[in-house]
Amino acid sequence: MAELFLIICALISSYSAAELEYFNQSEILTWDEARSHCQICFKDLATLTPQNTRNITDKVSTDSWIGLRKNFNSTSNSDEDGYSSNSTSNNATNSSILMPWSRWANGDPLTFQNWYPGWPVFKKPPPPRDCCSCSCTCPATTTPRTTTAAYFTDFTTPGVTGSGRVEENTQGDVTNYANSSTDQTMTDVYAFSVYDTTNETLSTDSTNIPKRKAPGFTTSPPTMTSAPPIESECVRSPMLTPDIPDSEDENYIEDSCVAVLSFGAWIEKECSERLPFICYDERFVGEVNVTNVTTTSASLKWPKGPGNISHYRVEVNGQEEPTDRLTNVTFDLEDLTGGNLYSVQVFPVKCERDLNPQKVDFYTTPNKVRNLTAAKMTETSIFLSWDKPDGKADLYVVKWLEEETETSTEGVEVDGLTPGSLYNFTVIAGVKDKSEWSEESRISQYTRPGKVSNLRASENTNTSLWLQWDPPKGNSLSYLVMAVDSDNNDTLVDPKVVEQTKVELTGLPQGTKITLSVRALVGDTLKGAEVTIQSYTSPEPISNLILTPDDHSLSATWNPPQSNYSSFNITLTFNGSVVDTEYDLTKPSETFKDLMSAADYTVTVWAVSGSFKSPPVTKSKFTLPKPPTDLKVTMTEKNKLSFEWDAPSGTASNTYMVNISSSFWGESYPQTVKDQTSHTFDGLRSGTSYKIEVRTDAGGTFSSPVTVSRFTVPETREVSLSMLCSSPEILLCDKKDTRESVLRQLEAFLERELGREVFWELEK
Structure with missing residues (x-):
């Protein structure tokens, strides 16, 4: 194959x-x-x-x-x-x-x-070799053989132009054809084999057979079945293999x-x-993290470098020698300068080769500013200054209330402030990128208070006066008050520091022209602008004021002062309201008429010299009261009596003294009644004659009484008396005159013993 x-x-x-x-x-x-x-x-x-x-x-x-x-x-x-x-x-x-x-x-x-x-x-590849041949002899029955072959259909590989196909050549080999392409696309390399029906591989290279199916193959190769041959016997006979040497390229490795x-x-x-x-x-990329930054130190931490890192080298600007041979991924920097910018490079070293450094730039924390002071205080501004901190600082931030300002110099004027107000200022030093800030330096300072306004004197007396003013704009904690003689600038009273806007100055000389001044204060020494006025003391007061009342008038007399005066002023008041005022009186007396009875009147007298009054002299007195009228009993019971009366006309009093008394029993029950003209006494004895009195009360001065007497309802009991009459004279007791004489004597006895203050009757 x-x-x-x-x-x-x-x-x-x-x-x-x-x-x-x-x-x-x-x-x-x-x-x-x-x-x-x-x-x-x-x-x-x-x-x-x-x-x-x-x-x-x-x-x-x-x-x-x-x-x-x-x-x-x-x-x-x-x-x-x-x-x-x-x-x-x-x-x-x-x-x-x-x-x-x-x-x-x-x-x-x-x-x-x-x-x-x-x-x-x-x-x-080696040339094909025949391994055996067959010859058929006597026919015999055989089993049909099937042959399975892999077929490669036309296919198109993505990125490759043309198609490939597999064909079976005349020698039974399978050949793969593929058109060339200028595109270079990665495809699998396939080796193909032909199998017989017994699944015996005819030719294969196990090292080049993929375990997955190659693209283009049918999933079920066709099966071919041959027709039964004539029965015969097939005998295999070996053939000699030709000696063909292996052929290899001399450059093959x-x-x-x-x-x-x-x-x-x-x-x-x-x-x-x-x-x-x-x-x-791979280019190493990492980042150094900086923590625990202080004015003199910082902690570094970085990720581990890739592979076999032998150590790390830390280089810091400003340090002559790098820190070498570090095996940990952390390092603490010491002896740094506050507010300084440091550039750090951490080099992982691998096989004595520096990898790409991990870098970080950071500022140390600046030191706090020194000698923070406040000066040049005005009503609306304060100038702050300080010394530059140790080390470095690129800028400063000044904070107060909800405001802040930034400066690069060691001083700043803060304006737009409220007069007389206390401000807490904080100054911090920072670095250029504002990533680090120093500790706070603090100072508190007041702005200068404003001027008081509407300064005025009132209620001048011969030795005192009241000084009053309106507070300045903004705030003030207290005020400095001074009084000097306008003629010779002598201090008349010790300077006073007060918190209110009204003060009484006493111990002044009589009839003196006085210069008065007031300045607002904040803190211990910061003063506002001075405001002054001039005023006078008044003459001496009158003396020995005497009031003489009756039931409809009040007369006043007094002694004039020893010092100079021009006239008198007198005022009559009742219940806080002015009833009458007389001005420019030349005589030390005055009578007020057509007044209410039993009314508490107040008389005030001033001596006047020019536009100033002496200290007032005041005295109060009740006019004499009038008695009530039309007293009558409205209800009588065994142990209770109710009565009423009419208030006297033209009286201001609404207070009455009522009393009920029994001479027989020696009992008396006085009571004060206010704001009403009726009263009831309870808990009395039945059948007793009681005397009722009502008087008008004018501040402890009583009018003449109005009275009435009345018995309580008696609770009667009958007492039978038997009398034995004996007489030396026969039938004397039977005489009418004798009986009447005895009864008169009995009645006289009861009258003498009981009187008419309790109820009793003698029935004959």
């Missing part, structure tokens, strides 16, 4: 996500040694593609091994399709069992070929490896030959 290999390369562009780098190695090694070196120090031997061929061959000056081999010998187990279940490198090894030149060393499929003309060299020439073409060489070689590796 003849073998025919068809190799069709499909150009399938594939791009790895990783960036690949290629390294020409001048060391002279066998292909296996070269691959082992590449796998240890790089990724693997180079895999060529249309994209990288030019880049690789530009650096090649002599024949060099690449990662392609005809057959990869392996003892690892493969699945049904012939692919290893092991690593990627094993995939290349096991897949080549199916066909030569099918995979690269790293397991990538062969999608590109660039053979030098005449390469690769295939093994020529059974176990060949591929080398690339300096101009890019491929050739086969014995794998044991020693050549330079080309390795490739």
